[in-house]
Amino acid sequence: MPREIRLLTTPTGLPRPEDFEIAEAPVPAPAEGEVLLRNRFFHVFAALRSLLAGGVKGAPFPPVRPGDALFGPAIGEVVSAPDGSGLRPGELVFHWLGWREYAVSPVGQCVPLGDTLPDPVAHLSQGLTAYAALAGNVSPGDTVFVSGGAGAVGTMAGQVARLLGAGRVVGSTGSPEKGERLVAELGYDAAVIRGADSLDRQAAPISEQLGKAAPDGIDVFVDTVGGEQLQAALAAARPGARFVLAGALSGQMAANASGTTAEVELDVYQLILKGVVMRGLRIPDGLRTEWLDRFGGWLRTGEIVFPHVRVPGIENAARALQEVIGGRHLGTVVVEL
Numbered sequence: 001m002p003r004e005i006r007l008l009t010t011p012t013g014l015p016r017p018e019d020f021e022i023a024e025a026p027v028p029a030p031a032e033g034e035v036l037l038r039n040r041f042f043h044v045f046a047a048l049r050s051l052l053a054g055g056v057k058g059a060p061f062p063p064v065r066p067g068d069a070l071f072g073p074a075i076g077e078v079v080s081a082p083d084g085s086g087l088r089p090g091e092l093v094f095h096w097l098g099w100r101e102y103a104v105s106p107v108g109q110c111v112p113l114g115d116t117l118p119d120p121v122a123h124l125s126q127g128l129t130a131y132a133a134l135a136g137n138v139s140p141g142d143t144v145f146v147s148g149g150a151g152a153v154g155t156m157a158g159q160v161a162r163l164l165g166a167g168r169v170v171g172s173t174g175s176p177e178k179g180e181r182l183v184a185e186l187g188y189d190a191a192v193i194r195g196a197d198s199l200d201r202q203a204a205p206i207s208e209q210l211g212k213a214a215p216d217g218i219d220v221f222v223d224t225v226g227g228e229q230l231q232a233a234l235a236a237a238r239p240g241a242r243f244v245l246a247g248a249l250s251g252q253m254a255a256n257a258s259g260t261t262a263e264v265e266l267d268v269y270q271l272i273l274k275g276v277v278m279r280g281l282r283i284p285d286g287l288r289t290e291w292l293d294r295f296g297g298w299l300r301t302g303e304i305v306f307p308h309v310r311v312p313g314i315e316n317a318a319r320a321l322q323e324v325i326g327g328r329h330l331g332t333v334v335v336e337l
């Protein structure tokens with residue numbers, strides 16, 4: 001019998017494996033206009049915590065309630081598709097119904113992978129987010145700071161910044177070991193280590209570390225964390241710096257808070273006096289095609305890598321989520337079915 005991961009109870013703090021169950025469910029029957037898919041991979045991502053905790057008002061994704069199957073980016077193989085849909089059995093598509101072995105999805109929500117990328121799993125990369133934050137925003141020689149540098153977005157952002165001409169790239173992460181990997185493998189020149197915010201460990205304040213890692217200041221900030229790291233970036237900003245706010249892991253991952261808000265206190269005088277431009281990231285329609293063309297080209301020439309961890313089996317998915325939240329991995333974490 002096929003299996004899926006369902007939420008058992010709304011987590012009171014950070015989600016734990018016991019908040020989920022692996023339920024058996026018959027192979028779903030597609031209705032008119034729907035495609036039956038057998039999933040091959042799905043993405044395990046920390047931001048799910050906000051959806052499990054009730055969701056964020058205005059967000060494009062609904063909350064997950066007890067009894068619901070989880071969802072998220074997935075690669076599925078078409079088992080059957082309606083006539084005239086253009087989809088063929090055996091073809092791989094991107095869709096949003098991960099966390100289950102079989103899914104039915106409306107035709108319009110299944111995107112054929114084609115052959116732009118050499119490996120289907122690379123379609124689960126969060127590089128599009130990094131590209132949307134950086135393309136047209138980085139000038140040759142710029143210093144770029146990426147918070148959450150070891151996450152799915154951040155491991156792509158350092159490399160993309162470098163390929164787009166950045167002169168110096170600094171990333172933040174949760175451990176010195178991951179910091180070394182950012183520098184050795186992923187295009188970063190230096191890493192700063194988050195400490196006092198959530199890990200039971202002494203570390204110098206991010207602002208102090210960033211002052212040393214980028215002594216002349218930063219021109220571009222790709223923020224996936226917020227909080228202390230956003231404050232530090234503002235203190236380090238050069239005049240006219242561009243800040244792109246993509247995520248808010250410091251709020252989403254806060255063990256003692258709801259995970260659905262991400263507040264931060266900023267010195268507005270610094271924003272004004274430095275003329276910092278700050279925007280929230282919305283990925284423009286149509287950018288995906290441009291990104292996939294460039295990503296595929298860079299993968300084939302070896303100029304970029306897709307850092308990811310493959311966890312085998314749906315039975316390990318809830319544990320994988322806990323590990324992602326705990327910062328145990330580097331890059332995109334996928335469950336392989």
Ligand SMILES: NC(=O)c1ccc[n+]([C@@H]2O[C@H](COP(=O)([O-])OP(=O)(O)OC[C@H]3O[C@@H](n4cnc5c(N)ncnc54)[C@H](OP(=O)(O)O)[C@@H]3O)[C@@H](O)[C@H]2O)c1
Pocket residue numbers: 044045046047126129148149150151152153154172173174175178194197198224225245246247248249250252253254281282283324325326327328329330331332
């Ligand atoms: N705007 C958009 O279109 C868009 C698209 C995709 C993602 N996002 C957002 O971007 C953010 C990053 O996504 P992602 O997929 O890269 O994340 P991810 O890979 O799921 O991030 C996991 C990492 O978060 C870090 N982390 C855990 N607790 C933290 C804490 N308390 N403070 C700071 N970092 C913590 C850990 O890395 P370390 O231990 O190394 O710090 C962990 O490995 C999320 O907020 C997501 O919602 C936005």
